[in-house]
Amino acid sequence: MARTSGQETREKLIRAAEEVFAAQGTDGAQLRDIVRLAGQSNPSAVQYHFGSRAGLLDAVMAGRLARTEQVLIPLLARLGEDCGVRELLTALMTAEASLLADDRGRRCLRISAQLTHETGLRTGRLHPALDGTNYGRLIGRIGDRLGALPGPVRLERLDLALTLIGAAMADRAHQRLDGIESLTGDELFLADLVETTHAFLHAPVPGHA
Incomplete structure (x- = not known):
């Protein structure tokens, strides 16, 4: 044997x-x-x-991030330095949605949605696993374009935006894994998620001129 x-x-x-x-x-x-x-x-x-259990989970997420990075590299290469939030969100969600193509990616989307609170965004310092990656730089570029927002609001909104995106992707992954028909096609799903997240990030801050 x-x-x-x-x-x-x-x-x-x-x-x-x-x-x-x-x-x-x-x-x-x-x-x-x-x-x-x-x-x-x-x-x-x-x-x-x-x-440890945490070490195994880190290995799972490292593989998941590596797959996303492969998709992000050419997407970001086509974006100019002066591109807006909408274009950056489209690149991020396109890379995330690429994991919906197979069961392995779908499972990873369901797992990572449980870990969005560990990005480190609220502290202003990305989790070491994201720091220095294309994914991390993309998040930073989105944050830079929200400079009109008060610092704490910007960090909180970015963190919540990633939570929203993660939950939406995990929900669609769940549907695929369980054979449930989605209400919308993937193209409309992604376009709507981009617009919803864009509107959330740019909503007026109460009491802030």
Whole structure:
């Protein structure tokens, strides 16, 4: 019987984690279910390969971010430095929506929607996993174009906008995974989400001239 390499085992655990985290939630998922689904006999396989539950979740999200980055690179290359918020939001959501193409991406969208509170935006410092990435730079460019907003409002709105986008993408991913027919087609869904988020970011601030 052929032995699997450490990298092969890691990949099996990551794929199993995507499935279990998406179905059970990042907090409710049982590591034993992940180990079993990955076909591993060692109950400590997650600790051995990733150090902890958090390490495994980081690996899942690193793979998810890598896929998004591949889509973002050519999109951002076509945008000029003076492009507006709407164009930047379109690039961001197009990259996110690319994950809807297969079940693996759909599961990752459901997982990442649970983690939007960890971006670090409200503190003004991006999470280390996002810092220095195209995704992180894109968020920064959107923030730069909202300079008319008071600082705390800008940070809060950006954070809430990402939460809105994440929830919308996760909802559509859920529909695809469960075979539920969506109310709108993908083109209208994305266009409407861009406009809704754009309007949210530019809404007047009460009491602010």
